[in-house]
Amino acid sequence: MSPLDFVVLIGSLVGIAVYGMWRTRGQRDLNAYLKGDPNVRWVAIGISVMATQASAITFISTPGQGYQDGLGFVQNYFGMPLALIIVAAVFLPMYRRLNVYTAYEFLGHRFDSKTRLLGAALFLLQRGLAAGITIYAPAIILSTMLGWRLDLTIVLSGLLVIIYTVTGGSEAVTLTQKYQLAVIFGGMVTALVVLLMRLPSNLSLTDALTVAGGFQKLQAVDFSLDVKRRYTFWSGLLGGLFLSLSYFGTDQSQVQRYISGASLRESRLGLMFNAVFKIPMQFFILLLGCLIFVFYQFERPPVFFNRAAWNVGAKQDPGGQIHSLEQKFTAIHVQKEQLIHAWLDAKHSGDHQAEAAARTQAQEALERSEAVRAEVKTAMLAADPHAKTNDSDYVFITFVLDYLPHGVIGLLVAAFFAAALSSKAAELNALGSTTTIDFYRHVVKREATDAHYVTASKWFTFLWGLVALAFALFANLVENLIQAVNIVGSVFYGVVLALFLVAFFIRRVGGTAIFWAALVAQTLVFVLYFSLSISYLWYNFIGCAACVLFSLLIQAALGPTNTPTGALATP
């Protein structure tokens, strides 16, 4: 990175953070600190919800996913519009009617104190464990590629987000997210434009899509009922609906973003903004990855995208096996490029037979080149058994560093960090709020001034920030960290969602029944997790279904309870 890149990077990140702190200085009102600006409009809410969900991994790894597997991953978001409609129509009006600070406060109104504390504790446990990842995951990729010290990258980016989140609370989070998302979109659009300009001059966009499609990268929708396939229309629609409902409806890091609206209308429109734009956004990020794949059909790509790991592997290559594989890879690439040109020439001349033949040969060449890459990974593992051989996360950052002009590189790296900071800020804000409202104010100190609770919330946010930093610094001790956090999430998410679904839709179930049902269901999930070997995503469904069923059975055994009335009566 050049001095110009550093100016762009530091200027945009620190500038946004300082602006957020300055605009929200002297905050003493609890409502404003925890919920944000009471006059915030739907566009700001929509942007805040989007920026919270889209972490740095979305912008670093998703293009790599498009490069590797094509557009199929977009199906994972098919359940989201429907989930957001349910949240906007059912969850949101209730949260606003009861004027709650946290989603778990609603559980206290609907059921009882112990159920509220259980919901809040499950959230803190799950989100607290995941807290380090939001900083660690992009830091490990960027420090590897840029040669920065990992601990310094984590500490500096972590401290920046802690300072402005503690200082300005929810209002600072929403305010900074607006500008951070502008930096992110500015960076991504610039990368797309530069990429299109760097494609061969005789290659039209239709040709580029033809090449991507010919290599199976544009298979966006798959209606297969095969449960073993990772991304299908049905798993995206049903699984995505389930996960999005849990995330947007019950996770405080999201709930806090949209309950702050000036009115129900503003909050609803903010959610609908996401329901309309999330799928197109993911599609364009994946398409960017597919076009990078096309670009690398005409420019020789590195045989392995994680440059640092490659250098280590290449140094410990006594027999020269890795270097000879690299030469083989280059030879196949040259051959493949000629075949693609022949394929496109045949297509332009209308010779379908020659087109089909050249395309098949090009596909075979790609298979050979992938086989060489697999051999390289095996050789790297033989040289270093701890080598990380999945390099798809490094595809986009490699393209950015190798082909984008200086200044734009700084903008893209700023975009990655802005994405990390925006989701981290919302997470810390939610952890601090839940600890203050559901535990400190509810259990420890019930009567105090707003200023006291604002100070307490600042301390809790700061402490959660330190926990996240500590976890991020020691994260490399845990193998396959992201998967570990996803497993923790799936183990808890189902039961938390069930608490809310029963609260909204099953009026005859009371606090005692749902509390014990949740504990039994959570125990069942733990037992199944340690005794079965099914995909962890299934525990979302199992935990939810078991909790709902147990609550009905326990309530039947306990006898009828008072059905909720007044503000708690669901529509």
Added chain:
Amino acid sequence: MKPLDDKATGLPWFRTWRAVYIFVFVSFILWVGLLVALTVTFS
């Protein structure tokens, strides 16, 4: 200007929330349709 109540969407073409939800659902269907068309055209 008179403030909007929560039942009004304040949008010129969609005056009820039901209409907004239908619009969101239809835009989702259109996106799926476009993605299916892309899959079929370039595979």
